[in-house]
Amino acid sequence: MYDGWFNDGRTAARHVVIVNFARHGLDIRDRDDSLAMFWPYADLRLVDATRAAPLRLARRLDPAPRLSVADPVFRKLLFEHAPALDLRRSAIMRGTGTFLGGIAGACLFVAALWYALPLLAKPIAMMLPDAFEERLGLQVFEALTAGAQVCEQPEGREVLDRLVDRLATAARHPEAFAVEVVNRPIANAFAAPGGYIVVFAGFVAKMESADELAGVLAHEMGHIVHRHTSQALVRQFAVAAILTIVTGNDWGFGRVASGLGRIFLDLGHSREDEAEADATALDILKAARIDGAGEVRLFARLENEQGPTSGFDRYLSTHPPAEERRAAAERADVTGGPAMTSAEWAALKAICDD
Amino acid sequence: MQTALRAEEILLRPSHETVMRPESHAIDYVGGTRALYGIWVVNLLLSIATLGFYRFWAKTRTRRFVWSCTRVDGEPFEYIGTGKELLLGFLKIVAVLAPLSIALQIGALLIDSEEADRVVTALQSLVVATLVLAGSYAARRYRMSRTLWRGIRFRQSGSPWRYAALMLTGVVLTIATLGLYLPFFQAGLARYDMANLHFGTAPFRFHGSGRMLLKPFLRLWLMVTVLIAAVWAFGHGLFLIDELYESGRATDVVEVGLALLVIPPTIQVVVEFFAYQAAFQRFRAANTSFEGLSFSMLELSGGQLFRLYAGNLLMAILSVGLLSPVVIGRSMRFWTRHLRMVGSTEFASIVQAERGAGAGEGLASFFDVDLG
Numbered sequence: 001m002y003d004g005w006f007n008d009g010r011t012a013a014r015h016v017v018i019v020n021f022a023r024h025g026l027d028i029r030d031r032d033d034s035l036a037m038f039w040p041y042a043d044l045r046l047v048d049a050t051r052a053a054p055l056r057l058a059r060r061l062d063p064a065p066r067l068s069v070a071d072p073v074f075r076k077l078l079f080e081h082a083p084a085l086d087l088r089r090s091a092i093m094r095g096t097g098t099f100l101g102g103i104a105g106a107c108l109f110v111a112a113l114w115y116a117l118p119l120l121a122k123p124i125a126m127m128l129p130d131a132f133e134e135r136l137g138l139q140v141f142e143a144l145t146a147g148a149q150v151c152e153q154p155e156g157r158e159v160l161d162r163l164v165d166r167l168a169t170a171a172r173h174p175e176a177f178a179v180e181v182v183n184r185p186i187a188n189a190f191a192a193p194g195g196y197i198v199v200f201a202g203f204v205a206k207m208e209s210a211d212e213l214a215g216v217l218a219h220e221m222g223h224i225v226h227r228h229t230s231q232a233l234v235r236q237f238a239v240a241a242i243l244t245i246v247t248g249n250d251w252g253f254g255r256v257a258s259g260l261g262r263i264f265l266d267l268g269h270s271r272e273d274e275a276e277a278d279a280t281a282l283d284i285l286k287a288a289r290i291d292g293a294g295e296v297r298l299f300a301r302l303e304n305e306q307g308p309t310s311g312f313d314r315y316l317s318t319h320p321p322a323e324e325r326r327a328a329a330e331r332a333d334v335t336g337g338p339a340m341t342s343a344e345w346a347a348l349k350a351i352c353d354d
Numbered sequence: 355m356q357t358a359l360r361a362e363e364i365l366l367r368p369s370h371e372t373v374m375r376p377e378s379h380a381i382d383y384v385g386g387t388r389a390l391y392g393i394w395v396v397n398l399l400l401s402i403a404t405l406g407f408y409r410f411w412a413k414t415r416t417r418r419f420v421w422s423c424t425r426v427d428g429e430p431f432e433y434i435g436t437g438k439e440l441l442l443g444f445l446k447i448v449a450v451l452a453p454l455s456i457a458l459q460i461g462a463l464l465i466d467s468e469e470a471d472r473v474v475t476a477l478q479s480l481v482v483a484t485l486v487l488a489g490s491y492a493a494r495r496y497r498m499s500r501t502l503w504r505g506i507r508f509r510q511s512g513s514p515w516r517y518a519a520l521m522l523t524g525v526v527l528t529i530a531t532l533g534l535y536l537p538f539f540q541a542g543l544a545r546y547d548m549a550n551l552h553f554g555t556a557p558f559r560f561h562g563s564g565r566m567l568l569k570p571f572l573r574l575w576l577m578v579t580v581l582i583a584a585v586w587a588f589g590h591g592l593f594l595i596d597e598l599y600e601s602g603r604a605t606d607v608v609e610v611g612l613a614l615l616v617i618p619p620t621i622q623v624v625v626e627f628f629a630y631q632a633a634f635q636r637f638r639a640a641n642t643s644f645e646g647l648s649f650s651m652l653e654l655s656g657g658q659l660f661r662l663y664a665g666n667l668l669m670a671i672l673s674v675g676l677l678s679p680v681v682i683g684r685s686m687r688f689w690t691r692h693l694r695m696v697g698s699t700e701f702a703s704i705v706q707a708e709r710g711a712g713a714g715e716g717l718a719s720f721f722d723v724d725l726g
Contacts, residue, residue, distance in 0.1 A: 247406030
């Protein structure tokens with residue numbers, strides 16, 4: 001005999017009852033026998049989420065009423081009569097299942113983002129209106145050239161224009177390219193949507209031959225032809241949105257994981273874009289009948305400068321390892337003539353002189 | 355011990371216990387920190403394994419525990435919400451927000467002018483603020499509808515959009531009146547919350563008005579004004595020091611003196627702030643009633659509130675979230691210790707409300723979401 005409380009789920013009244021263990025269920029009746037109920041063990045459901053008293057029971061068939069018994073001995077006996085109610089073991093199994101399933105799902109999810117996302121981003125980027133590309137590119141171009149002088153030495157400019165025309169014809173891209181050399185000692189070159197290419201004076205100075213510069217320009221044209229910048233924007237936007245949905249925005253770990261995930265995915269996709277631009281560059285050089293050995297020499301010098309790429313660096317870099325890029329250029333084996341005469345090259349190198 | 359006492363009392367009473375003696379009712383929280391850590395660790399592991407997707411079920415598990423450990427007269431509350439409901443609510447919000455934010459982003463990129471940029475940003479902020487405010491009310495409504503006591507559901511009527519509008523106009527009025535509207539604003543919000551709360555078919559009532567908060571608020575407001583004046587004087591003083599410096603006079607002492615000008619008012623503002631918060635909590639409890647029951651928080655002081663919040667903040671920052679079960683337990687014990695309920699009511703007359711009853715449930719239940 002155990003003392004308990006009964007709520008019928010229709011009013012907030014509390015009925016004092018006495019509970020007994022019968023063969024197939026609980027016998028519940030109140031002091032003057034005006035209430036008499038029988039709750040089969042098979043129909044019982046534990047309501048409380050804690051082992052603190054009182055223990056609370058409900059029925060599966062009629063979910064509203066509640067039975068509470070405070071005595072801790074009752075809980076022990078109840079589990080003996082109705083072992084299915086002891087959820088601890090099944091909870092551990094379910095928890096482990098969720099854990100393993102979660103890890104598997106997470107791996108699939110990351111793989112999907114890695115492989116499937118670029119496939120979707122490409123057509124979307126190609127469908128973006130040209131005006132959008134143009135506006136975006138202009139913003140980037142103006143940001144890169146702000147406060148610096150554009151090199152306009154006439155002879156060098158003419159040589160450059162001729163080279164760009166030759167490459168552009170080979171690239172067969174419908175829009176025109178606008179290539180500018182900017183007088184900053186930065187050893188880098190950038191491509192922006194809409195056909196803008198910015199080469200810094202420091203980069204021109206590092207080139208040892210015109211063929212190398214032609215390769216670099218072709219590489220940047222490759223970025224523009226494939227709309228890599230817009231693809232990257234679409235990808236980053238989609239990744240941010242999807243990761244926010246999955247990891248949630250309100251939890252410290254979620255935000256950190258999401259941030260790191262975005263960085264790694266971004267770098268990985270960026271390396272794929274760079275490899276694609278390299279391949280397109282070699283195609284352009286081939287169509288323009290320019291010797292591809294310049295590219296090989298460029299990557300070989302880069303390889304020497306950077307040294308062997310460690311496994312860690314490999315995943316943190318925006319570009320593929322230099323040795324891979326050199327090997328790919330060697331495999332392509334693009335043969336051809338020089339990009340320009342040595343006199344023209346001298347004039348081009350002096351494009352930033354006043 | 356508490357349940358044993360209760361059982362004895364029950365034996366001495368008639369068996370159909372529908373009327374309670376006018377008396378003080380016990381409100382307590384019996385959740386142990388260790389048990390909560392058990393839940394928290396499992397939540398953490400599963401959340402990591404699922405890259406955070408488990409959070410809906412984690413929240414549900416925590417709530418079910420905390421609700422079951424909170425008791426009135428020895429009878430615990432019950433949380434019947436599910437992780438799936440939280441997930442569906444979240445997806446609904448995303449389904450509405452995603453196209454909206456994409457449209458706004460594309461719009462911002464296409465329209466290439468500075469005014470348009472500002473308009474778009476302002477519009478975005480307004481939309482987000484409205485959704486967050488409406489969402490917080492919708493979240494509370496969801497939690498109430500999934501809370502039971504003695505098997506009877508709570509219910510929060512009222513519209514999330516109305517609540518968001520109330521919030522936004524309140525903020526505007528508070529700024530326009532240099533803060534003097536704040537007690538009326540807070541009283542208005544408390545009234546909207548409480549007057550719309552029901553237990554079964556019976557409503558809670560709120561009797562308070564902003565005027566009752568005015569006196570404690572004015573002390574805070576005055577101290578803030580003093581602080582602003584002190585900061586202004588400090589800034590001016592620094593400026594004068596620069597001029598003195600050029601004539602080579604001793605400036606270090608003056609700098610320290612100026613700093614002392616600002617520190618006491620700052621401390622006073624903090625003291626008055628917590629005193630006002632305590633006054634607000636007491637005001638809200640004292641002016642809430644349910645049938646024959648009334649509430650109070652008579653012994654709540656600003657100092658106690660400060661210790662609670664400062665302690666929680668310190669633990670949250672220093673432990674990077676590892677002490678959050680401690681924070682939860684601490685807060686629950688604090689509030690249940692200070693909240694008192696007195697009176698009696700005919701519980702048999704409080705009937706379970708029909709599901710879906712109440713005005714405006716149709717469209718509003720679309721946002722039956724919970725982000726909090």
